[in-house]
Amino acid sequence: MARTTAVLPSGSRVTDFISFGILARAFPIEKVRAALAATGKTSLRQRDLPAHVIVYYVLALSLYMHASSREVLRCLLEGLQWLRLDTRVNIAGKSGISQARTRLGSDVMRRLHDELVTPVAVASTQGAWFRHWRLVSLDGSTLDIADTPANEAAFGRPGTGHGEAAFPQIRFVSLVENGTHVLFGTAMSGCTSSEIALSRAVLPALKPGMLCLADRNFFGYAMWRDAVATGADLVWRVRKNIRLAAVRSHADGSYISHIYHYCPEFSERTSP
DSSP, X not given: OOOOOOOOOSSOOHHHHHHHHHHHHHSOHHHHHHHHHHTTOSOSSOOSSOHHHHHHHHHHHTTOTTSOHHHHHHHHHHHHHHTTSOSOOOOOOHHHHHHHHHHHTTHHHHHHHHHHOOOOOOTTOTXXXXXXXXXXXXXXXXXXXXXXXXXXXXXXXXXXXXXXXXXXXXXXXXXXXXXXXXXXXXXXXXXXXXXXXXXXHHGGGOOTTEEEEEOGGGOOHHHHHHHHTTTOEEEEOOOTTOOOOOSEEOTTSOEEOOOOEEETTTTEEEOO
């Protein structure tokens, strides 16, 4: 039985234009074109779907996840025309959309993410601050992805108690701005990758003035040392079996301690 194509309500809606206006402001066309040029993905000839339009199309897919790919493109083009970003683009078929996305690849989107996806909280944002620190959290998770042979080969499929999971998965680690839930500094890989390994690529996104929270899974001498080197302040949990001697105690029951790294080859302990 054929399925009815998922479509958006007919006609131009103010909410659509607002959505695309936010996309255009968050990802300015100048930045998009610069990323295309830097990755060698700029359209060399006039196409029905130029590269910069496909960038906005990929972003728009997250706004209209319940609609078909062609319907999202239609809505995107109406928004682009209303915003005067482009007025000479035709609505392509499914094969044209697929070919355009293949030409674009992933490097452009990764470059835009790394450059433009940053904390956005302002002074009045609730939950974003503790005293003068911007609150961020280090955490990881997994996401199901499309069940295709290519995805399974690239990212793997986790095992379960009764065999394999229904879908391949990616594992990602990210910094999260607590007050806005913006994910930034994200690193991802296959589902068999460890969160600790991915975290090393995420830590450079920490900056002075941030207070980073993390669960006990992330604590270790090397990780702590690398995180401190960014200039951020840290509040990380540690495992309950770690014994840290009190160097100086405070009236509220907390105390200052030191962490050490044991080097067997030198048979000595060194402090950070």
